Amino acid sequence: MTQALIRPGQLYAWAGGSLLITDARGRCGENLPLSGYYFREARYLSRCGLLIDGEPPWLCEAAAISPVDLSFIYTYPEVANYGGGGSGQSGDDVPRNAAGIAQRALEIQLTYEIAHGRLAVHAGVTNRSREVVRCEIAWELDADFADIQEAQAARREQSAAVSIHGTPREIVFRYGHARLPFQARVQFATDVEWQDTARRAARRVALEPGEQTFLELAVHPFDGAADPAESESEREDHVEQWRRSFTRPTSPRNRVFEAVVSANVRDVASFPLLDGPRAEWLALQAGVPLYPAFFGRDALTAGWQAAMIDRGQALDAALTRLRRFQSNRVDDWRDAEPGRVPYQMRTGPLALLGINPYDAYYADYASPLMFVIALANLFAWTGDRSQLDRHWDAARRILDWARDYGDKDRDGYLEYQTRSPKGTKNQGWKDSGDAIVYDDGSPVPAPISTCELQGYWYAAQQLMALLCAARGEWTDARAHFAAASDLKARFNRDWWSEREQFFALAMDPDNRLIEAPTSNVGHCLATGIIDRGRLHAVVGRMFAPDMFSGWGIRTLSAEHPFYDPLSYHRGTVWAVEQATILFGLRRFGFNARVHDLAGALFELAQLYPQYRIPECVGGYSRRERPTPGAYPQANAPQLWNASAFPLLVQSLLGIVPWAAHGLLVVDPILPVWLPDIVLHDLRVGGACVTLRFERKSDGASDFEVVQKHGPLRIVRQPPPQSVSAGIVDRLSALVESFM
Numbered sequence: 001m002t003q004a005l006i007r008p009g010q011l012y013a014w015a016g017g018s019l020l021i022t023d024a025r026g027r028c029g030e031n032l033p034l035s036g037y038y039f040r041e042a043r044y045l046s047r048c049g050l051l052i053d054g055e056p057p058w059l060c061e062a063a064a065i066s067p068v069d070l071s072f073i074y075t076y077p078e079v080a081n082y083g084g085g086g087s088g089q090s091g092d093d094v095p096r097n098a099a100g101i102a103q104r105a106l107e108i109q110l111t112y113e114i115a116h117g118r119l120a121v122h123a124g125v126t127n128r129s130r131e132v133v134r135c136e137i138a139w140e141l142d143a144d145f146a147d148i149q150e151a152q153a154a155r156r157e158q159s160a161a162v163s164i165h166g167t168p169r170e171i172v173f174r175y176g177h178a179r180l181p182f183q184a185r186v187q188f189a190t191d192v193e194w195q196d197t198a199r200r201a202a203r204r205v206a207l208e209p210g211e212q213t214f215l216e217l218a219v220h221p222f223d224g225a226a227d228p229a230e231s232e233s234e235r236e237d238h239v240e241q242w243r244r245s246f247t248r249p250t251s252p253r254n255r256v257f258e259a260v261v262s263a264n265v266r267d268v269a270s271f272p273l274l275d276g277p278r279a280e281w282l283a284l285q286a287g288v289p290l291y292p293a294f295f296g297r298d299a300l301t302a303g304w305q306a307a308m309i310d311r312g313q314a315l316d317a318a319l320t321r322l323r324r325f326q327s328n329r330v331d332d333w334r335d336a337e338p339g340r341v342p343y344q345m346r347t348g349p350l351a352l353l354g355i356n357p358y359d360a361y362y363a364d365y366a367s368p369l370m371f372v373i374a375l376a377n378l379f380a381w382t383g384d385r386s387q388l389d390r391h392w393d394a395a396r397r398i399l400d401w402a403r404d405y406g407d408k409d410r411d412g413y414l415e416y417q418t419r420s421p422k423g424t425k426n427q428g429w430k431d432s433g434d435a436i437v438y439d440d441g442s443p444v445p446a447p448i449s450t451c452e453l454q455g456y457w458y459a460a461q462q463l464m465a466l467l468c469a470a471r472g473e474w475t476d477a478r479a480h481f482a483a484a485s486d487l488k489a490r491f492n493r494d495w496w497s498e499r500e501q502f503f504a505l506a507m508d509p510d511n512r513l514i515e516a517p518t519s520n521v522g523h524c525l526a527t528g529i530i531d532r533g534r535l536h537a538v539v540g541r542m543f544a545p546d547m548f549s550g551w552g553i554r555t556l557s558a559e560h561p562f563y564d565p566l567s568y569h570r571g572t573v574w575a576v577e578q579a580t581i582l583f584g585l586r587r588f589g590f591n592a593r594v595h596d597l598a599g600a601l602f603e604l605a606q607l608y609p610q611y612r613i614p615e616c617v618g619g620y621s622r623r624e625r626p627t628p629g630a631y632p633q634a635n636a637p638q639l640w641n642a643s644a645f646p647l648l649v650q651s652l653l654g655i656v657p658w659a660a661h662g663l664l665v666v667d668p669i670l671p672v673w674l675p676d677i678v679l680h681d682l683r684v685g686g687a688c689v690t691l692r693f694e695r696k697s698d699g700a701s702d703f704e705v706v707q708k709h710g711p712l713r714i715v716r717q718p719p720p721q722s723v724s725a726g727i728v729d730r731l732s733a734l735v736e737s738f739m
Contacts, residue, residue: 004607004627006614006636010034012289015068016116016235016274017347018221019148019292022048025059026072026110029140033154034289036146037119039221040275041293041348043151044173044184047142047199050110050123050215052076053099053135057108064610067270068115074108077101105129106207116235116274119219127207137215138202139192143173143184147348149356152290152633158349166194171201180349181224189216235274238281243269247309248680249649257602257674261649263611267642268306272314275347280324282317286344287615287635294345296322296367302643304377305579308650311683312378316387319378322371323394325360332419335363335427339401341394343367343424356422363424364431365406365416368398369456376463379470383659383685388467399464399480402457411511412490414453417446428453429520429577430555435569436506436514441562444514449507451495452520455527458487462528470660492531502541503530517547517557519577526584528721535723539590542581550622551604552578552597558619565619565629572616572631575601579644579651586651586669589722595671598648602673604628605645612637613644649677653693653703654719659685662711667718668693668701678706687712 010032012021019038022028027049028035037045049056057074065071079095095103107128113120127133143162150156160177168191175182192201205213246265251258271284273294284302286295296318303315325345327336334357343364351359372395379388406414416427425433428450436444465480497504497515504513505520521538524530530538541547546559552573556563563571582597605611607627614636618629652674654667664684670677675695682689687710693703705714718725 002607002626003609004630006608006612006630006634007289010289011062011064011070013064013066013068013070013112013114014270014285014288014292015114016272017292018114018116018119019288020070020112020114020119021289022070022112024062025056026050026062026070026112027056027140034148034151036151037219037221038148038292039117040223040225041148041346041351042180042182042221042223043146043148044143044182044221045119045141045186045219046144046146047140048121049140050074050108051136051138051140051200051202052106052108052125053101054138057106058104067267068113070112072108072110074110075104076106076108077103079103099135101133101135102129102131105131105133106135116232117221118232121217121219123215124212125205125207125215126212127209130209132206132208134204134206136202136204137213138195138200139215139217140198140200141171141186142199143175145175145177145180145182145349147350148290148292149346149348149350157355158353164194164196166196166201168192177349179353181222183222185220185222187218187220189214235281238278239269239272239274242272242282242310242313245310245313245681245683247311247682249646250678250680251674251676252678253675254673256606260602260605260611261645264605264642264645265306265309267610267612267637268302268309268314268639268646270637271639272317276321276324280317280321282314283321284314284318284639286640287638290633290635291638293347294318294321294342296342296344297364297370298640300367300370300374301576301580302640304374305576305640305643305647307377307381307646308655308682309646312381315374315378319371319375319391319394322367323391326394326397327362331362333357333421334361335418335420335423336360337362337401337405339368339397339405341368341371341398343427357420361424363416363418363420364427365414365453366427366429366456368401369453369460371395371398372460372464373456376467379467379660380657381659381684383661385471385660388471392467392471395464395467399460402460406457408447412487413449413494413507414457415447415449415507416453417448429523430569432568434567435555437516437562437570438508438514439516439561444506444508447509450520451491451503451505452523452527454487454491454495455524455529458484458491458529459527461487488529488531491529492534496534500541501537503538516560517541519547519553519555519574519581522553522577522581522584526580526587528587532723535588535590539585539593543593543596545621548596549573549619549628551600551617551628553581554619555616556619558621563619566631568616568631571619573619573628574616574641575604575613575644576638576640579647582651583647586654587719587721589719589724591669591724594651594669598652599671599673601644601648608636610637613641614638615641649679653677653679655682656719657684662687662713664689664712664714665717666691666693666703666714667716668703670695670701672699684712686710689714 017040023032029047036043057076058078060073077097171186173184286298299318322341346358461484465477468477506514546557556570615634615638656665689708690706
């Protein structure tokens with residue numbers, strides 16, 4: 001099977017606010033500028049590696065055991081003096097290095113274990129020769145307290161002297177910056193001698209044949225910010241309890257699919273930041289190695305996409321964190337306005353010092369509207385009125401913001417424009433600076449309206465109407481429904497491109513359409529803003545060869561003059577976006593296209609180690625090459641790519657919860673390559689159910705209830721807005737449910 005590698009020279013482990021990046025040999029240092037041990041995006045170790053007599057040992061194997069464990073096996077010394085076949089010796093003579101140590105005399109097993117606020121490193125050194133080995137074993141260590149964004153750019157924007165204080169069992173690196181009281185405390189299990197000039201912690205050993213010695217160290221970062229009183233073990237217990245509650249999808253007749261879903265669910269489960277108050281511990285970071293931070297739209301999108309797995313617990317944590325930081329004022333530096341919620345919240349030195357505005361930066365229109373959409377999804381899964389009430393005022397203020405600040409020219413559409421000198425130009429789904437372009441490739445000036453933002457606004461108002469109805473606020477419910485209906489009518493009138501037979505990407509400052517065919521329209525499909533009469537044309541256009549690469553829907557048509565298959569938003573394919581589009585296709589009954597897109601995602605995941613689809617893959621067609629390529633320096637894993645697979649399963653099974661009424665609607669449409677799925681312990685409100693879904697020989701799909709606890713009615717019905725389901729289909733499904 002084809003295997004494509006992303007960042008092949010790097011390995012990384014992460015947990016909470018901790019992130020370790022090493023090169024392929026298990027070392028941190030100059031060979032890989034991004035490498036090091038980071039806590040809350042500041043680098044507490046810039047150099048870390050094991051030396052034997054001043055030399056790195058020879059790597060035999062490197063393994064990423066889990067998100068929190070890296071493992072390496074080495075030998076020392078490796079003497080290139082061969083006389084026989086292969087790389088072994090040809091006779092009884094044993095090659096030796098300059099110090100007289102026999103070839104491969106020492107076996108070294110090195111592991112890195114990471115936790116929130118701690119890095120533990122274990123090295124076991126065993127003498128595999130027939131004679132005593134005397135040598136120096138040392139750790140190379142240093143710290144520079146760079147921001148991860150500085151390390152990535154290889155350019156410092158803040159710096160200070162680093163002082164070192166050592167004892168035989170502890171080395172402390174202290175940052176001399178007046179506003180950054182950072183310390184890296186390195187503790188050793190045995191006495192070491194600190195060699196300041198060489199930045200080494202060393203000790204000499206004499207190992208008898210077969211004897212083993214251990215060198216262990218633990219790194220404890222301190223940034224001056226006191227955590228809540230709860231201990232690290234309480235955080236770990238909290239996360240473990242969350243993971244144990246997960247719904248578990250299996251497929252006895254397609255174990256590869258089961259493995260793909262399981263691996264991606266594991267990655268979702270690895271991303272809690274474990275920061276802030278306890279109610280926010282499960283708020284998810286965006287991806288590693290470059291985004292070990294809280295991004296509002298990423299956490300909300302992943303939260304609703306994966307809500308079937310955890311009944312929305314991570315989603316609730318994200319809403320709680322965003323609610324706490326919801327803006328109540330205008331702040332041009334941060335692009336904040338009353339009611340807006342953060343787009344990203346970085347915790348590194350650059351943000352802490354105000355060198356950039358990213359400590360809480362608000363320049364995004366997706367995050368606020370996604371807050372309302374996510375809240376409706378959360379209530380659908382839990383039916384918890386107290387939870388809804390807790391987030392209610394924040395949701396109401398967001399829609400006030402959209403009306404009062406989002407539509408500044410009062411033309412009835414949302415448009416964005418940054419006010420910050422370090423602001424993000426594009427604030428829709430596509431946030432790269434060159435994402436919105438005219439046909440000649442020139443950038444569209446701000447203020448800009450994009451089509452998907454109108455879809456988000458429509459969905460937010462429609463869902464807010466439903467939530468108002470659930471609270472008995474009928475006047476507000478009718479007002480939100482009316483506003484949503486008016487927006488939908490105007491959108492279908494004003495945004496349709498006759499030239500492309502598709503909806504336009506954007507409107508420029510003069511309200512001229514930017515007609516480039518893009519994946520943004522797939523978001524419009526998912527939100528429901530597209531009129532029924534145009535759905536077939538839109539879906540057909542999305543699956544035309546210039547848009548559908550065979551791996552997914554491209555961000556920009558391959559026929560556009562400015563198409564670039566390896567750009568960020570002008571031709572790549574995003575897995576998270578495919579899941580949203582897939583959801584929209586299922587919502588409106590385009591079941592054959594659901595199978596096409598689901599199959600493409602499933603096959604795409606199989607190209608990558610641990611089934612991790614990178615941040616965005618290239619737009620190359622499957623007819624051009626066997627792999628799609630990938631955006632340079634893409635994250636893998638990326639949170640919302642991992643959450644795409646729970647939503648894929650939910651869409652194939654037609655699952656729609658309404659916990660407030662003790663109701664679960666299902667309508668499975670399993671493709672031929674996926675003959676069965678079992679959902680173990682699916683939670684809806686206070687009920688828990690295990691369901692088996694199976695594709696029958698005639699191509700239809702059926703389900704049965706294996707086990708159920710708590711009050712829950714399970715009804716089979718096609719999606720209510722399906723254009724392919726008629727009255728006979730719906731009556732037949734009701735009869736089947738009754739039977």
